Amino acid sequence: MKTTTCASAFGIMLLLAGTAWADRIIAHAMGETKVPDAPEQIVTLTNETTETALAIGIVPVGATSSWYGDPWYPHLGDRMSSVAEVGTELAVNLEAVAVLESDLIIGSRKRDEEIYDQLSAIAPTVLIDGIGDWEDNFSFVAGALGKAEEGAEALATYTDRVAALRESLGPRKSESLSVVRFVPGQIYLYQAGSFLGHVLADVGFTRPSPQDEDGLAIAVGTESIPDMDGDKLIWLTYDTGDGKGHDLADTVLADPLWAQLDVVQSGNAYHVDDGVWATAGGYFAAHAMLDDLARIYNVDLPPAE
Known part of the structure; x- marks a missing residue:
């Protein structure tokens, strides 16, 4: 179990412009992308990245639908009530994404590598590598959204609940x-x-x-x-x-x-x-x-x- 927040799998580099932070350059699974310092109109193309955005207080303007549900997972409750559906993880609706005029798209190389250039033509796009350690992916996405501190706090909540469960289970945890x-x-x-x-x-x-x-x-x-x-x-x-x-x-x-x-x-x-x-x-x-x-x-x- 992690006791500290993971560093980004790919890293986040910040460029200075005078004495103020400029748009950031994000190193990600497909290279480097210049993104807004505080993106507001977010589109998420995997269920994992959608959950990360929600966890740090950002409701996407658009997201791919859940694998089942109408169209979102029941365990998300009403958190997605205002979100536009932009296809599925396996079939992103590029026209629906473009209509939303987003300032940042977040997806996965496993799902979106073939449409990366088309996505990048719509808005700055960064991709996690794909299936892996969800906590590493979470930290990376939180950083890309300019919410690294909020991401660390959310992961601390998870870590605390893991510790509480381990204590309650006693020897049964093994x-x-x-x-x-x-x-x-x-x-x-x-x-x-x-x-x-x-x-x-x-x-x-x-x-x-x-x-x-x-x-x-x-x-x-x-x-x-x-x-x-x-x-x-x-x-x-x-x-x-x-x-x-x-x-x-x-x-x-x-x-x-x-x-x-x-x-x-x-x-x-x-x-x-x-x-x-x-x-x-x-x-x-x-x-x-x-x-x-x-x-x-x-x-x-x-x-x-």
């Missing part, structure tokens, strides 16, 4: 947690390098092999059900709206191998929200994960501020 995700046509075992893996590591949980590797996830079949055992088993389902993700989950949960898992027989398998644990990957999702863990372990946890 239990082995297995995480299984069902998407249409595929089963995944989630690993330590994923968003959820970072949060679980912050709390102190261990992961069963082969989930204790640095990757994002590994695709498996039903023959790997015995590898899903642990002190606790967390399972989640991503569905595109056609029910196929849930169909796969139902098939696996009805498999005799699943029923034979010690963790299932002891009643320690739990279903959680896919947006919170996998697809959002941001600040509010991390807090919601801590809430889920407190519920699963039946311990008290102070609410997030």
Whole structure:
């Protein structure tokens, strides 16, 4: 678990003009970009960067929709009620972005590398590298938005809640947690390098092999059900709206191998929200994960501020 705010993964360089700060040059995943010192009209192109902006008090004028919801994740409440939808993470609507006349666009090289030049023609654009340590990404985006101090305060709130959860859990914080995700046509075992893996590591949980590797996830079949055992088993389902993700989950949960898992027989398998644990990957999702863990372990946890 981090005890201090992470330095930016790419760094932020400030240029002086006389005795006052000029527009800043941000070094990011695609190079360097000159951005306003205090951007006001922000467009965010990933759910993770959207959550960062909200956490430091900036409501984007536009954002890509959540992977499910109408169009935003339920765990965001009404924070996005005034935000214009600009497509999805996989299909950004460039015309919708342009109409908003933003002064800064924030996205991800993993999602937006191919449209980076088009985005940059609309407004200054900076990109995080992609999936990684969400706290590093959070600090970078907060700095790019000119809110590094607010970002540090928000991460301190998260760190304090992690510490409170660790204390409440006692020795149980080192239990082995297995995480299984069902998407249409595929089963995944989630690993330590994923968003959820970072949060679980912050709390102190261990992961069963082969989930204790640095990757994002590994695709498996039903023959790997015995590898899903642990002190606790967390399972989640991503569905595109056609029910196929849930169909796969139902098939696996009805498999005799699943029923034979010690963790299932002891009643320690739990279903959680896919947006919170996998697809959002941001600040509010991390807090919601801590809430889920407190519920699963039946311990008290102070609410997030």
